[in-house]
Amino acid sequence: MESELARRDLQLEAAEAASVAKSEFLTRMSHELRTPLNSVLAFAQLLRMEDLTPEQADCVDHILTASRHVLDLTEEVLDIARIESGHLELSMTSVPALEVTSEAVELTRPLAERTGVSLHIEIDPEPVLRVRADRQRLLQVLLNLLSNAVKYNQPGGRVVVTCDDAGSDRARLVVADTGGGIRPEDLWRVFEPFDRLGAELSAVEGTGVGLSLSRELTQSMGGRLDFESVPGRGSTFFVELDSTTSNGEEGEEKA
Numbered sequence: 001m002e003s004e005l006a007r008r009d010l011q012l013e014a015a016e017a018a019s020v021a022k023s024e025f026l027t028r029m030s031h032e033l034r035t036p037l038n039s040v041l042a043f044a045q046l047l048r049m050e051d052l053t054p055e056q057a058d059c060v061d062h063i064l065t066a067s068r069h070v071l072d073l074t075e076e077v078l079d080i081a082r083i084e085s086g087h088l089e090l091s092m093t094s095v096p097a098l099e100v101t102s103e104a105v106e107l108t109r110p111l112a113e114r115t116g117v118s119l120h121i122e123i124d125p126e127p128v129l130r131v132r133a134d135r136q137r138l139l140q141v142l143l144n145l146l147s148n149a150v151k152y153n154q155p156g157g158r159v160v161v162t163c164d165d166a167g168s169d170r171a172r173l174v175v176a177d178t179g180g181g182i183r184p185e186d187l188w189r190v191f192e193p194f195d196r197l198g199a200e201l202s203a204v205e206g207t208g209v210g211l212s213l214s215r216e217l218t219q220s221m222g223g224r225l226d227f228e229s230v231p232g233r234g235s236t237f238f239v240e241l242d243s244t245t246s247n248g249e250e251g252e253e254k255a
């Protein structure tokens with residue numbers, strides 16, 4: 001019996017060491033990739049400003065799109081490694097929900113305009129609703145939900161952001177779209193990292209990591225990220241967080 005327990009302890013230690021080694025490897029790789037990628041991007045942007053033929057401009061656009069894609073992926077993998085290793089620094093404060101939502105919507109507007117999707121916020125300005133979150137991380141989560149709501153929408157589609165009272169001092173920021181929705185048999189795949197549910201065969205760009213990262217970030221802030229979807233009608237994703245009344249800083253925390 002004792003030797004069995006000792007064997008399990010050793011197995012657990014080995015599994016923990018492997019997990020730490022994996023997180024460290026991911027963190028290092030992501031850091032190492034970021035610097036050269038940023039210079040590829042910067043030089044491609046400079047090149048794009050030259051007097052290029054249409055074919056040359058097309059080639060440079062490919063470099064820009066591909067390097068942005070890898071850079072996004074690198075940032076996301078770095079965040080996942082930070083969460084897994086417990087090194088995600090959170091600055092939890094009382095965040096005005098309408099303000100952070102408006103910022104996310106304005107940042108998503110250029111993408112929405114390019115694809116003919118309209119963005120709307122339907123949140124009452126008074127009384128000011130605040131949620132307990134790390135402002136930057138909440139913005140990152142909302143940007144992910146909004147860009148998905150636009151990307152997986154249809155031309156002329158709508159995206160509406162609302163806010164619900166979820167009871168027990170919780171608030172729910174809701175992003176609803178009029179896209180094609182998600183098939184019932186695919187629902188379980190939505191938060192699987194790198195699973196794009198077939199979108200990789202379409203022209204829609206993405207890494208397949210955004211939602212799994214957003215869910216982990218939301219959970220690190222004590223919240224919940226979930227969704228409902230009706231094929232052919234659209235999807236509704238929501239972030240549920242503690243609502244707060246104070247506007248005071250609540251200090252730094254680690255995930």
Ligand code: ADP
Nearest residue numbers: 148149152196197199206207208209210211235
């Ligand atoms: P991606 O980078 O591919 O957008 P995400 O992790 O953000 O990755 O989303 C995972 C997959 O879930 C997407 O590839 C897409 O197939 C599906 N998805 C996400 N949001 C929506 C949405 N609002 N409507 C329909 N499908 C969605």
